[in-house]
Amino acid sequence: MTAVPPAALDRSRAPAAGRRRPFRFPRLEREIVANGVELLMAPLPGRGLIQLDLICPGGAQHETAPEAGLATLTASLLDEGTSSASAMDIAGRLEGIGGALATSADWDAIYLSAGVPADHGERALEVLAELASDASFPDAEIARLRRQRRAELRRRSAQPAFQAALQLATAIYGDGAYGHSLLGTDTSITNLDRQRIVRFARRHVAPEGATLVAVGDFEPETFAAHCSRLLARWQVVESPGAPPAPRPTGDRRIWIVDRPGSMQTELRCGQAGIPRRHADFAPLQVLNSILGGKFTSRLNLSLRERHAVTYGAYSRITGRSGPGPIVLGAAVANEAAGLALGEMLTELNRLREAPVLEEELADARDYLLGVFPYELQTVGGISRRLETLAVHGLPDDYFADYLARVEAVSATELLDCARALLRPEETAAVAVGPAAELQPQLEPYGDVRVIAAKAVPESAEGSDSPPRYLTINRLESYT
């Protein structure tokens, strides 16, 4: 090949950037198609794939603690039978063409999703419309899924990370909304009879306020016409009513879940944050990035790269219609649990005490701005963005506003935001590990209670119905 003379190369400094090319967010189209259902489309010609997500607002925020798990169990029954099709008939319809069907629920909504090759968009739509309007909740399927759910709870109860996430949710939110597992408990599942499930579905799988997000390779006008036709028979049956508001306890609680012989400690601490629609959500995302939202965050550099007591430390904010949690976490060496909790609380305090360095601010800001298009590569990634708009009632230009907001954020604004939102003195903490070794390490930070492991876990994101297919340790590569 022809060589360019390398003589001029100076390796001692990073090369200058070229000229930035702008990116375009996919063009969106909105249309009311039937009975109050809004169709939100991002047509991407040539992709060969279509992703559909039918989003029914409401979700688990409408369930009470004694009926915990009702939203996810209802969701998982939506594809287990209709008046004219059995569970296995339904499964075969999209799987035969290489497609996939999924139903799920989180605190904010129930979701029916289908991913199919481009020439089968109409079929996918037919399936979603049939499930939404005509699920029959057969007794045998209810009994089967309740047994499966109870086994799932048992399986997950052995996972320290799930124990930690669940106990922290209870420590932050008590027994109100957000305080229990979306999967329910062994006891609550037995309370979920057909009558409750059907009533929940009539109220919360309804067209009023629902959004169908469609992303991929389809022709919008034809597709909208199909939607109007196929969703016409989906009718409002019963008014959903208002959900109870979450009531964070605001207590400093430190709980140890005793796990004798544990090789490591799953440590979490956190507090209630702000609703997804809150005006400060964007600056909170910048703060989170600095605190624990990326590899070069304060928490990870401290606990992994300076102290080497963990494989990774992070912080995470969760956008919900109410005040979702702000969580800091790491799996740490048992002997370092006290040090790690101390570092977490110190980092929370530091954000309230002094403005972040200009350099840190620039790093976080440019990270969030630069990384934004990354999720727009795939149909699924774009769907997730549009789901956020749909679930939280955000306008089409929300992400443009978000990027402008991030670009303009100042260290002073972040300091104000941290002082208003972070409350280290109310931070609850959970450590899953050997209590005898952990207790003396954690006592300096507050009253410690040792509690027994619950046989009720929860996913870290708190958003899934139980996985249909196995996820094993993939025997794969290690990063």
Place this chain on the structure above:
Amino acid sequence: MHASPRLPLERHRLDNGLRIVLQPDRALPLVAVNLWYHVGSRNERPGRTGLAHLFEHMLFQGSGNVGTNEHFRYVQQVGGVANGSTWLDRTNYYETMPSHHLDLALWLESDRMGFLLPALDQAKLDRQRDVVLNERRQTVDNQPYGRAGERLYELSFPLPHPYHWPVLGYPADLEATTLEDVESFFRRFYAPDNAVLTLAGDFEPPRALASIERYFGDLPRGPGVEAPSPRPPPRPIGERRETMADGVELTRIYHAWTLPAYGQRAWYAADLLTSVLAEGKSSPLYRELVYERQLAQDVGVYLQPTELASMFLVVATARPEAEPNELERALDDQLAAAAARPPTGEELERARNHVRVDFLQQLQSLDQRADLLSQQTTYFDAPERLDGELNLYLDVAAEEIQAAAADLLRPEHRVALRVVPHEMGA
């Protein structure tokens, strides 16, 4: 259905042996930079297991012109996403950048390919060893079923087969690893002629190639690494059974077989078999074991794409009320049925359609596309094979899938591992 997408490709080779694949796609202003080194845990020796992976961590600790932890900082402060991973046959390093920062990624990757040694020191090694020991606790020792994976490889690939030991290494070996081990590993394996560099995304090929030449062109060749050839482990003379007690609530059954290496025709037949057997709720394993008889909480079938030989794995978690032996018999019945008759036209079509959609899904993202191009170039010296691989699947006949089940998955050739709750273990 859709034909396989035709990816525009260019390939080049620098004088120092570095192979280059360029796959331009201007849809978004992003570029994926992906570097595969043809070295993995199979290049280690007993007593120094885990070195390839520990080494991968060291490559993020700075190099001649890049300070400690500055690699991630350089990438993240412009909105890039970076990581690396280690497996049996290879180690990869990658970053997806806003495309106007392509040169930054090339500078970072070339600096650590050429100038790692001046930046190495004992303190960094000690810290990363501790990080890796914590990684091992988090992903293996402290996870329910976490040790099953490495036990399956130990049993399926007896020593001296180099797939025998875990990628993460044994803790005692990690403790014993010295700075000299790390240095000699670098000298032996980290050189342009043992690597493939792929760019996918928003760039102009001539300019990108000139930049690559500029940053990588003066790096010296390595001592040369012998190309591997398929190396199946000795055929087992009987089933090997083992039960392991662990902190789990539900018993899990693993059946593993060693199969031909990735890339061979029989491998594609076996991979279609995984899909026929267990992909989706309408698959026979799900329908029979999870749905109808409710013996299993979940079931999955997997085939690994590895170079010397591959592992075919059937995994099922037993319901609390189920008798594990009954679950095992039900699994056997399903495999026996697959061996007794070819898949029906409908089953075959379902599996083929699944492969087609999987291809489209994977190729959407630049990082996966670049990684797969590096894979095809590293293993087969043929990036265009990625486009053609779909046809390798579609060419497989129903009878070949039956043959895979009948000839390759006999009970007497398998490893049968059971993970049971502590109170049930001895």
